[in-house]
Amino acid sequence: MPLIDSLRRGVGSALAAEGRVVVFALALAVAAVSGVGFFTERVGGALSARADDMLGGDLLLRDNHPLPEVVASEIETLDLQFVSLLTFPSVALNADDDSALVSVKVVEAGYPLRGELATSTARFGGESLTGDIPEPGEFWVEERLLSELGAELGDTLYVGSLGFPVTRVITYESDRGGSLFQIAPRVMFNRADLAAAELLGEGSRVRYTTQLVGDVNALETLQESLSEQAHPGLRVETVSDARPQVQNSLDRVGRFLGMAAMLTVLVAGAAVAVSLQEQVARASDEAAVRRAFGATHREVLLRVLRLLGWQAALGIVIGLVLGLALQGAISSVLSFLFTTELPAPGAGPVIAGAATAIVTLAGFGLPAVLGIQRVPVMRVLRKEMGAPPPAAWAVIGSAVLALAVLLLWQARDVVLAGLVLGALLGATAVLYALAAGLQWLAGRVAGNLRPGWRFGVAAIARRGAAGRLQLTATGLGLLSMLLLSTVGTDLLRTWQRELPADLPNLFLVNVQTDAADDVQARLEELTGDAVEIYPMTRGRLVALNGTPVTPEDFPEEARRTVGREWNLTSSETLRADNIITAGEWWEPGAQVSEVSLEDELAVRMGVSLGDTLTLRVAGVDVDATITSLREVDWDNFKPNFFAILHPSVREGLATTFMTSVRLNDNQRDGAVADIVRDYPGVTALDVRSLIERISGLIDAGASAVRYTLVLTLLAGAVVLIAGVQASTAVRVRESALQRVLGASRDEVRWSVLGEFATLGAAAGIVAAVVATLAGQLVARLVFDVTLTPSIWPLIVGPVGSGAGLALAGWLAARGAASQPPGVLLRRL
Amino acid sequence: MEHTVLQAQSLSKTVAAPHGDGPDLSLLDDVSLSVSAGEAVAVIGPSGAGKSTLLGLLAGLDQSTDGSVEMFGASLNALDEDGRAALRRGRVGFVFQNFQLLPGLSAQENVKLTLELAGTANSDARAAEALAAVGLAERAQHVPAQLSGGEQQRVALARAFAVKPQLLFADEPTGNLDQATGETIADQLFALRDQSGCALVLVTHDSTLAARCDRRLVMRGGRLDAAD
Structure with missing residues (x-):
């Protein structure tokens, strides 16, 4: 041979x-x-693709208006697979007319193109992944909405003109995104019911989202052509925009x-x-x-x-x-x-x-x-x-x-x-x-x-x-x-x-001022450890150094943040995990109109020490001068804030409290439900699934x-x-x-x-x-x-x-x- | 009478036939000889006669199948490898047909190697002296590849005599050199030997070279034929 x-x-x-x-x-x-x-x-x-899960697709198009015709036809030409979603805030009511602010998501077959939707057919029951979406004539909602409204699975809830039974509890939406603390509980229903809901009137804050998947080159072609065409308001998101951790x-x-x-x-x-x-x-x-x-x-x-x-x-x-x-x-x-x-x-x-x-x-x-x-x-x-x-x-x-x-x-x-x-x-x-x-x-x-x-x-x-x-x-x-x-x-x-062992897996937000001390005490008793509770108020930047501003006045990379409402907290003392990178933290006891800003945001916005921000909180404008910049560790899963106000600035502003703790299943059992029952305004966010993933x-x-x-x-x-x-x-x-x-x-x-x-x-x-x-x-x-x-x-x-x-x-x-x-x- | 520095009794060496076929091969058969201090003995004979094998056994580089060797009064048979090496250290010199210089080392470093082994102080100076004695002071820093064959063998001579040996083994020291160069090397070898007074065991097939020794032994077919 x-x-x-x-x-x-x-x-x-x-x-x-x-x-x-x-x-x-x-x-x-x-x-x-x-x-x-x-x-x-x-x-x-x-x-x-896991990160794509966060988007729900390989590429995401978001707009406050339906997708322009020209873009829709280009997507079809490029043979990309897509689904369209609508999200908007609304109010859900129970049979007794108790109401709760909700975040509605209207979905169509195929959703989500990437990622997972997990639901449970029993409250606090085991979750399972699903490839389904709500059938016409039913709602899927998050557990905390049921808590807030004192409702049970099978009860009828009302959103807009729709009155449907709740058939499943949503336990995980991989494309939920956004800050954990801003979201009202989810109500999800089928697109077929959208017209009957009569929710899309003049001035409704609807976001149209198109999730896309397909050939990498085709997606790139689409991205390039979108960047060349002028579609004001249309935003393209890729994996790099997904959750930073x-x-x-x-x-x-x-x-x-x-x-x-x-x-x-x-x-x-x-x-x-x-x-x-x-x-x-x-x-x-x-x-x-x-x-x-x-x-x-x-x-x-x-x-x-x-x-x-x-x-x-x-x-x-x-x-x-x-x-x-x-x-x-x-x-x-x-x-x-x-x-x-x-x-x-x-x-x-x-x-x-x-x-x-x-x-x-x-x-x-x-x-x-x-x-x-x-x-x-x-x-x-x-x-x-x-x-x-x-x-x-x-x-x-x-x-x-x-x-x-x-x-x-x-x-x-x-x-x-x-x-x-x-x-x-x-x-x-x-x-x-x-x-x-x-x-x-x-x-x-x-x-x-x-x-x-x-x-x-x-x-x-x-x-x-x-x-x-x-x-x-x-x-x-x-x-x-x-x-x-x-x-x-x-x-x-x-x-x-x-992801340390003591990573918080439960966030309690919207804790009212009169409940704060009791909630903190109960959690400390439960965990046997000190629990920090942060005052929180929400405000939007309306002026810089006395001049009114809009997001468009800022560099591209800062517009999204500036356009949103910020979660503001206040504190006499500096948290150990925040590091001052410029300026000085305020002296205790002083009465000053000052704010400490996250350093990277300051760079993105192009503001520096000495600039005065005017923040509109529940209709009230407050001025605060930037006296320090802080490095914030966003990866630590703790409540982090772009802006920390001096306590004297926050006085008189509408404030709630928030906190985060790690509870094991035994500690969680009943205790959290008790808090939520005693203080119905409190919203509990369970992030166990997210952390696991x-x-x-x-x-x-x-x-x-x-x-x-x-x-x-x-x-x-x-x-x-x-x-x-x-x-x-x-x-x-x-x-x-x-x-x-x-x-x-x-x-x-x-x-x-x-x-x-x-x-x-x-x-x-x-x-x-x-x-x-x-x-x-x-x-x-x-x-x-x-x-x-x-x-x-x-x-x-x-x-x-x-x-x-x-x-x-x-x-x-x-x-x-x-x-x-x-x-x-x-x-x- | 001069005392004996080297004595061999009935030395034999056999090796197994290749692949184990047939009877063992005899390389050396019942060889006896003795060398006195300061005496120069030539072992001559045709190629394959067993001269180099004999030299290896006499120097303790290899072990005989039978018989015994005494060097400086000590029985090599009674010593292990390290014992034999210790016996040679600083007292025995070698000159090889193919020089055996280390290619990566300069002439001086090659000479220094034996001095270091012998634990000689000032090995650098002693190596330089030894090279000067063979006329290579100018080439001390050259590596073997930069030296001619004759020069390489002179470095080998310097290396052998640097430690002032009592016994020198030379294996065809002129075998790789032309006649004129060979003669120069032979002259230097015998001059250095005369100076140091060491005994010499010279293996060669060059009868002229052998003639310069005090005594000649002839080998044929692994046996010492007779004194010449």
């Missing part, structure tokens, strides 16, 4: 000696890129995975560079003999290229299998999150993986490989004559070019790719300079050490440029491992902090991060092995001579251990210091999290890498110590 024979020979030659390292390094690079690709495409796609988590997962994949490729590239140099040196004997017998330069080169072809092919195949396994593992961890099957893996990541292998091999290995043509034929006579080493500019230039291509392709952003490349080159330059410094130092101190160790340390000084390359590659590998571990671990920790997302991101970390750690280990293996031949030869000349086995062992342990520890120290500094920068600039400084990398780095390298070096060179010197000499 000639085919099988040649396959076996090809695979065999590809996996001989250093070839194994090349293949494995390529496989890891391919696995990282394809695994992350598979993840982004499948799980990431499904995850962002989710978006932040998704962005961070994406950025981390991209960075991990690129670092894995870089580290694998370093391993390829080191190993190929050795592979070419080994192939030089054969090349010289072939040339002596008449082979041309081209034939010699082709032979090596064929070998590389086999290695690339094997690396790609193994890498893709690993990549598939990786994403399979992630997907299975996440399976609970997805009710539907994930889409099958596409060809994209396969092509990306293969391209990565080829670019990595070419970029990091080509200069060394091309050198095979320059092996002098004289080598058949003088073994020490090898090909001149490739020019430094060629090696560096080609690696930089390959990295630039890969980074640009991964980041799709010239500036970002440039920054990362610059940082990598900087780190490499620092490592190389430190390697040179270490060699100098080793030469100075070696003489003072005990014999075995002395040879090892002296050897570091003797290795020259090859040694510096090895040390730099080792350092880069360690740096990547430490950087990703510290940043990754901290990201995970940050996410866990975003967000924590699912965060778990998904966390597993993706953990799996990718493992890959990078493996790649780092490979580069260490490559470095060790690259110099094994020289070390075996040295060890053999040392033995012949009278060194004991122990001395040879100590020599090898000394050299590698010193190298590893030195590379570990440098990598740990650089990783600690870089980690702080990366965490702040790229991931927007604060990295807790830790001493561990500085301990684990040097100790781990010293021990690891010493072990790897010892395993590679152990033959030299265990065989009789005569046998070794014959092999030299």
Whole structure:
């Protein structure tokens, strides 16, 4: 079977000696890129579909008017799937004419296009996902409306001209969106009943929403054409406008995975560079003999290229299998999150993986490989004559070019790719300079050490440029491992902090002033802990520095916020989780008309300290001067406010109170119902479902991060092995001579251990210091999290890498110590 | 009478036939010899006669199947690898046909290697001296690839004599060199030996070179034929 024979020979030659390292390094690079690709495409796609859930579609169009005809026909032309919804505030009545403000949602078949609607057929009963919408002639409502109106399932409620029985309780609407505290309880009914409701009169505050799903390109085309056409009032929303907690988590997962994949490729590239140099040196004997017998330069080169072809092919195949396994593992961890099957893996990541292998091999290995043509034929006579080493500019230039291509392709952003490349080159330059410094130092101190160790340390000084390359590659590998571990671990920790165990799962709003103390006392008794209760009033910005303003007077990015009613609170003291970034918090006891504004909003609005805001609260205008700006942690699920008024400003304004607590099911049982019954105005918002779903997302991101970390750690280990293996031949030869000349086995062992342990520890120290500094920068600039400084990398780095390298070096060179010197000499 | 530095009794070495087919292969058969302090002994014979095998056994680089070797009065058979290495350290020098210089090290570093092993103080200065003695002071910082074959062998001579050995093993020291260079190397080898007064075991098939030794032993088919 000639085919099988040649396959076996090809695979065999590809996996001989250093070839194994090349293949494995390529496989890891391919696995990282394809695994992350598979993840982004499948799980990431499904995850962002989760964020789409928040919209109810891939794209959302909102307007205060029905969708313009021209837009509707364009949607049809583009073959996009869509549903239309109407939402508006209204009043619901029970049979006794008790009323409650409600938020009506009118839906049609197909709603929601993305996301979930969960309902229950019993009050406080188990929820289940539904693909249905209310039948004509029925209402679905939120539990708190039933509480407010003292109604039961099956009772008839009245909205507009409609009087329908309530048939289900809505427990979760993934596209509910908006602030939790502004929403009146939901009443949902079928669009078929809209006309009969007679609710859409002049001046009604209806919002028309169109949820769209479909081909990504078609959606982009629609977005572009909408931005070109002028449709005043029509707003386009995408995933990035969805709930910030989710978006932040998704962005961070994406950025981390991209960075991990690129670092894995870089580290694998370093391993390829080191190993190929050795592979070419080994192939030089054969090349010289072939040339002596008449082979041309081209034939010699082709032979090596064929070998590389086999290695690339094997690396790609193994890498893709690993990549598939990786994403399979992630997907299975996440399976609970997805009710539907994930889409099958596409060809994209396969092509990306293969391209990565080829670019990595070419970029990091080509200069060394091309050198095979320059092996002098004289080598058949003088073994020490090898090909001149490739020019430094060629090696560096080609690696930089390959990295630039890969980074640009991964980041799709010239500036970002440039920054990362610059940082990598900087780190490499620092490592190389430190390697040179270490060699100098080793030469100075070696003489003072005990014999075995002395040879090892002296050897570091003797290795020259090859040694510096090895040390730099080792350092880069360690740096990547430490950087990703510290940043990754901290990201995970940050996410866990975003959803701490004591996260509030119940919000009580509209607590009247006379009820506030009692509600607070009851909750404190229930939880056995202090419960904060915040005064809250709602107001709209009507003037700035005495001049009347409308949202249109502000930059685009501030209009939405300015146009809304703000939740205002007041406080004598500054909350611990708010940080003053400009100005000063007011002195206690002062009587001042001051307001503290969230700093990012101030930037968006273009206002600053000293500006005076006029806020209209229930028809009363109050002035307040901005005297401080605050950083607010919006991700903490606590009641947060754009504006905090000085208590004297709030005096006399209509105020209610709100609070948030975490209650377990036992505490919740009955107690909340009692509060709501005793104080009918109080609205209880249960966010258990929401928290559960967000924590699912965060778990998904966390597993993706953990799996990718493992890959990078493996790649780092490979580069260490490559470095060790690259110099094994020289070390075996040295060890053999040392033995012949009278060194004991122990001395040879100590020599090898000394050299590698010193190298590893030195590379570990440098990598740990650089990783600690870089980690702080990366965490702040790229991931927007604060990295807790830790001493561990500085301990684990040097100790781990010293021990690891010493072990790897010892395993590679152990033959030299265990065989009789005569046998070794014959092999030299 | 001069004392004996090296004595071999009935040395034999056999190896298993390739792939285990057929009887064991005899490389060396019942060889006995002794070398006195300061004496130069040549072992001559055709290729494949077992000269290098004998040298390996005499130097304790390999172990015999049978027989015994005593070096400086100590039985090599009674010593383990490390013991034999310790015995050689600083007292035994080597010169090889293919030089066996470490390619990554400069000439001076190659020489320094043996001095470091012997624990010699001022190894840098001593290495420089040894190189100067073979006329290579100017080439001390060159790596082997930058040196000619003759120069490489001179570095090997400097390395061998730097530790002032009592016994020197030379395996075809001129075998890889042209006649003129070979003669220069031989001259330097014997000059350095005369200076140091060490014993020499020289394996060669060059009868002219062998003639410069005090005694010649001829090997054929793994046996020591007769004294020449």
